[in-house]
Every structure is written in structure tokens, then in C-alpha cells.
Amino acid sequence: MTTHNYASTLRWAGRTLDYDSYSREHDITMSGTAVTTSADSAFRGDAALPNPEQFVVAAASSCQLLSFLAVAALGGVEVLEYEDAAEGVMPDDERPMRLTSIVLRPRIIVRGATIERVERLLHKAHQQCYIANSLITDVTIEPTIEVR
Known part of the structure; x- marks a missing residue:
């Protein structure tokens, strides 16, 4: 092991x-x-610099991308582009204070697959994402898929 x-x-x-x-x-x-x-x-931090909460959101987004590219490649789906506008939410009134949700909004362009197949691969990638599996917060995906 x-x-x-x-x-x-x-x-x-x-x-x-x-x-x-x-x-x-x-x-x-x-x-x-x-x-x-x-x-x-x-x-009281510097808004011009990244913060730890952003690192968590970026890690979830990056992990989803890498997991998706792997399952797509193994499944014979050609991915041409992948952009994500991820967002984490941390309400002031939640105790203990924490990120309560992370929403990933990937915009994916593929060739040679149906939208339904890409959605299945996204779900499979999400189940395999190490970061999402490590977090107690909800990580959801709201994709936009384009087939060329």
C-alpha cells in the first residue's frame, strides 16, 4: 500500500x-x-492577496478538473476546453464558522460525446475527487457543456 x-x-x-x-x-x-x-x-486581511478560504475553493475546483480529465481520457472523450467559476459560501451566523458549500460551475467543451455522457463522467469524476471526498462541506457541480 x-x-x-x-x-x-x-x-x-x-x-x-x-x-x-x-x-x-x-x-x-x-x-x-x-x-x-x-x-x-x-x-482584517489584505483583499489584494489570496486567502485560505479561496485556496480551499481552488483546490476543490482543480481536483474536479483533474479527475474529470482522467475519466474523460480513459472514456475516449476529447475535452477541448474546461473553465470553472467556483464559489465558496461561508455565512457569518453558522457555528462553527466554516465554508458551508462550494459550487463548481465548469464550462466544458468536448468533441465526440453526448451531453448526457459528459454529465455521467462529471459525476464519476466528482465521486473520485480526493479534495471533495476530504471536505465536510457540500461540493456541487453546475456544468455548462458544449459539444462540437
Whole structure:
């Protein structure tokens, strides 16, 4: 049996003199690539930088894409384009506070398949998506499919 391990490093420096004034900016490094991130602006972060909640939504979107491309290729379906406008929702009144839903809205262009077949492959990919399977939040898919 193989176990896959995933690593990242994180670095923050500053001073926490009080809650309002410390910097939320920090660097996350994955596979040698550093990304400067912050808290959401609602939590005193920098709105110009990505935040952890966005990383979760992006991970779900990316995993769905990669799972779909795999099942499509194995199923003989030619995928020409795939774009996703994913969105996560985190209500202030939900306790514990958390992302309560992630909606993936892929726009997919394929050749040589019916819309129904692509929808079945999307469902199969969703069942195999490691990230969606790791989350307690609902991850749903609202696709737009074009056959050429």
C-alpha cells in the first residue's frame, strides 16, 4: 500500500501587540513556489492577496478538473476546453464558522460525446475527487457543456 504525503511550509513574522494591528500576511511555499497570502479582508486581511478560504475553493475546483480529465481520457472523450467559476459560501451566523458549500460551475467543451455522457463522467469524476471526498462541506457541480 502506498501512502501519499503532501507538504507545505508557512512563514509569518511580525508583532501581535493587539488584535487590530498585526499583519495577516504570510508566505506559503509548496513545491518550491512561494505564495504570499493573507486573511480575508472581512477578518482584517489584505483583499489584494489570496486567502485560505479561496485556496480551499481552488483546490476543490482543480481536483474536479483533474479527475474529470482522467475519466474523460480513459472514456475516449476529447475535452477541448474546461473553465470553472467556483464559489465558496461561508455565512457569518453558522457555528462553527466554516465554508458551508462550494459550487463548481465548469464550462466544458468536448468533441465526440453526448451531453448526457459528459454529465455521467462529471459525476464519476466528482465521486473520485480526493479534495471533495476530504471536505465536510457540500461540493456541487453546475456544468455548462458544449459539444462540437
